[in-house]
Amino acid sequence: MLDEFFLRALAAAVGAALLAGPLGCFIVWRRMAYFGDTMAHSALLGVALDFLLGIDLTLGVVGVTFTVALLLIAFQHSGRIATDTLLGILSHSALSLGLVLVGLMPWLRLDLMGYLFGDVLAASWGEVALIWGGGGLSLLGLVLIWRPLLAITINEDLARAEGVAALRHRLMFMALMAVVIAVAMKVIGILLITSLLIIPAAAARPLSRTPEQMAVMAALIGAGAGVAGLFVSLGLDTPSGPSIVVAALVFFLLSLAITPMVRRL
């Protein structure tokens, strides 16, 4: 029999992965891996604000990461700094700023490793409910904006000329990203969130012919990696977050290996 803490961990990991898979596809298609990383790194700032101002942790993280996304978009539009330079600056500055803020509060007994690399084995039922509730709502939101978001991803000019409101849907996508970061933080940690977004999507790519297939496949691969990683973590007593990432990596390599066979079908 599995212990209850392990069941909670499985539920949390699967829930986060089901949301991260489809969103991660857009990160891959829109070439926003670094952008997602920057948003995730700023989440630590949200954690620090939570302790400093007593804001709810999830709301704090969603608020800070979304604000950072808005700042990034505003900077990109001004066009004064190259985007990758900008992301390089903000990604590490946001992380460092969070660490410095946490360091300024010596009375704070913070499980920093848990925030950075995830601590899913310590998840409570309340946190599981938050992951499934917030994740479910975000997934519903993604389904609702799926067509216009995909249209601006295929070709933004084409979509805009045909009347799709590009900026509005980009902002909604950023908001969904902020939620997935807040939700996945517990499972896999701030530093590893990008991998949960990108690796399942990349593994799903060669196996899919349509964007919808790829999204579903990425969700399933991510959930599989979550389950496999947690069992490895339990059996070998390895850290849970990194174990999930390693499992996802194995799925990605498997997908690469069977691609020639799939192509021949």
Place this chain on the structure above:
Amino acid sequence: MSDLSPQIGDAGTSIAHPAVEPLIRAAGLGIERGGRWLIHDVDLSVSSGEIVTLIGPNGGGKTTVLRALLGLIDPDAGKVWRRPKLTVGYLPQRVQIDTTLPLTVARLMTATRRHPRRDVVAALAQTGVDTHLDHPVQSLSGGELQRVLLARALLGRPDLLVLDEPVQGVDYAGEATLYELIANIRDHFTCGVLLVSHDLHVVMAATDRVICLNHHVCCTGAPQEVTRDVEYRRLFGPRAVEAYALYRHAHDHDHDLAGEVVPCQPAPRPQEARRRDA
């Protein structure tokens, strides 16, 4: 609604149908980048059932005008009016679809709006690429993708078709067919067509009005008028004047399959076609 915009007559462009509100109109349009005006003082309008062609040297601002008209860039001077609820079919000059995105031709066709599969097939058949329906878009050649995107622009039966170099990458035999198709669509669906081309030869054959653009509107008018214009000759050289003459000549006779000269079946003039539709 019969309220006509009072500014229509003031635009300084030649308006083909003064009684009809144009689909889209720009007045004094200017786009500035880094202290340089890419285009300035551009006036133009497109009405239903009219084919307007932008010609001009590379870097003369043709694509910039289209992008400003479509609202993809904000004008730094002047104004663009669009008829309310105007639907647009757009064929950009170059479309790159990321290889990380799995996308079949069928799915690309319905990217913005759903359409029944038979409509999608019919649209693709019009441009001769219906056999690619279930192929990944990344497997298409440049010319094939261009035809797919043209079919896509036609699919929604838009009020206004905006085509940026529609025959780019299409072989010579296909070019004439595509222009014929565009003219047909205009006649059947009475949409307006705004196209950019540097292929003077074919353009002259299918166009109602030519706008010659080199950062500003050098000259504008019916094809035969424009070819007589001094500015046009200066831009394209004396050989370009023959473009229209060649077109006229082509309509004097036709060739049968053996190459023998036969009398041609005269196609309806664009103006007549419009009157018939009205």
